[in-house]
Amino acid sequence: MSDYNFAYLDEQTKRMIRRAILKGLAIPGYQVPFASREMPMPYGWGTGGVQVSAAVLTPDDTLKVIDQGADDTTNAVSIRSFFERTAGVETTTTTQEATVIQTRHRIPEEPLSEDQILVYQVPIPEPLRFLEPRESETRKMHALEEYGLMHVKLYEDIARHGHIATSYAYPVKVEGRYVMDPSPIPKFDNPKLGDMPAIQLFGAGREQRIYALPPYTQVVSLDFQDHTFEASKADQVCGLCGAEDSYLDEVIIDDKGGRLFCCSDTDYCEGRRARGYKGPAFPGSEVAA
């Protein structure tokens, strides 16, 4: 038994956060203010995600924590051990075995089920922030559904780069009403947001906002009729497992500029390799190098 209350936060705080979560689920895409607590990690290190996870965890849950798709980065490991200590829950790196998955900036490649909750870490919840710095004004815009400015941002992209250059944190419209920032996930992941069987919760600790997507919600990425949304990724296969449809990291492997593309989702990649798939990094594999 640890010296901490279950999952670190006191019961009243968890209640407050759960209320915010319920409100967020009731109004998909709407940013609910909440009283973000001081956590034992600094702002910018996932305090929002941690508070949401703490509020939804039960002793029977199995937790997975990923950071840019990987279970083994410093932050993922830290947060996982934080919950091991303060909540005593089972943890895993296998997506299908987890009931609560906290993620920084990626959606797992394996499709999620109705029994799972995905908790996103969010730096800046307001999609309009960089165009309209006034909070008073952005709140009005959301309330009055005045989203012309969002399209101005995309227009500017096309004018400057010839195409919509936004490649992560790509804004979406939820249930035809609220425009939402899906957190800095690559736009490749955007299609997974819609109609997902799992509950998706978004927590921004520093900005003190929670928002949510209940299961099977309609989520549409913003675009123009003549510049439609494309969920693009590097035109490569995973060097390790040969996957053609997963989001890839580009890793520099030597000081001669050699590089390897490999699945960002480490569990997905391991799973494929365990089943015998081999990518072009292995000599003699089925996939041509």
Place this chain on the structure above:
Amino acid sequence: MIELKDVSKTFTLHNQGSAAIEVISGVSFSVAPGECVALTGASGAGKSTLMRKIYRSYLTQSGAIRIGGVDLVQAEPREVIALRRDVLGYVSQFLRVVPRVPTLDVVAEPLRALGVPVDEAQARAQELLSQLNIPQRLWSLSPTTFSGGEQQRVNIARGFAHAYPAMLLDEPTASLDAENREIVLSLIEEARARGAAIIGIFHDEAARARVCNGEIDVSCFTPEVAA
């Protein structure tokens, strides 16, 4: 077409001890379509004042001024604006020049205000400017730098661009040479022939005799200056 009844005008100069100057009083006359009436009288008798009142640039303290049945003294501003656009034309003594606007557009403007398409309006403007001997090379320039006579002719071209049923002409032939005076007088005759009612001020007796069929001596309506 144009009817004045018992019209009088008083200027009150508040910043000069509220001196009240009654300029004219009790003016009554009418002008039928096709007629041209000259306002005569000594300088300062009130001819231009009366003309300005008929155009509604000056307010009228009492009486009625009817143009085509609309009483200008009582009319709403928008009625006056509509009247000036469609019915009542005014050629003032001096061309008020808007800087930068080419001569062609200055002349075409009254037609454009009526919704006439650009090409048609400019064509008519060209016609008039040619008639009035304004050379083509000047059409794209602003009249600001033109001579007095040239400005006057541009002013007249603008005044005659639209076929107004009622027209007010203040010294239309001043600063013009014989040839151009002749052209202007024939424009006036044409206007009369199509049924316009015209009131004009002409210093030139010969011009007056040529185009007018009646005279009103304004000095009869000038009262003694208020003590």
Place this chain on the structure above:
Amino acid sequence: MTPLLSVQGVTKHYGAHIGCADVSFDLYPGEVMGIVGESGSGKSTLLNCMAGHLPPDAGQVIFDTRGDGPRDTLTMSEPERRMLGRTDWAFVHQHARDGLRMGVSAGGNVGERLMAVGARHYGDIRERATDWLDRVEIDSDRVDDRPTTFSGGMQQRLQIARNLVTGPRLVFMDEPTGGLDVSVQARLLDLLRGLVRDMGLSAIIVTHDLAVVRLLADRLMVMKSGRVVEAGLTDQVLDDPQHPYSQLLVSSVLQV
């Protein structure tokens, strides 16, 4: 005929000080109304009350809306008023910076109102924006430049384009030529005259410059200390002013 805008008894106090008092007038489609007065006359207060930027203490501002006929804009809900501000109404600020997004390209600035009312075709939006830049005499290859790189006159013309792109029926202008060089002013006034005539706009222009009203306005209201002291046709008020203050104002203008 229904007035496009009917202002009735608009009054605004700043504590004991009168901002504007009991102003009423009707504006018809296609009319341009000038409001002149010196500093402190209340003309800007009046303009801001009418345009919905400042809540007046009393009065009504009834606009003949396209869908619902005459409605008092002061009692409209905020979404309705904001929608009006993006479609049928336009507001040209004295300082272009207040009416533009300085961090967004010229094309984006002009296109914003179109996108705000649902335009979703990039090519069309860009074309319309470029067309408007042309109409306000801004070189169309500046379409991707930010207004920070424009001169004052160009910024003001961009502001006008941004406002007029959705074809509003009523434009409020606050000292549109203030702070601009004389030649730039002349060009801007020409442009405004042409647009007002070609688009059949109604406009309410606040200015202290009598030459601007002589050029642009059909009707004029003279304000002093928050009250309208004289109103009428522009040329009549300027040629035959009745009120002592109007006479003073007109006689004070230098003839060049």
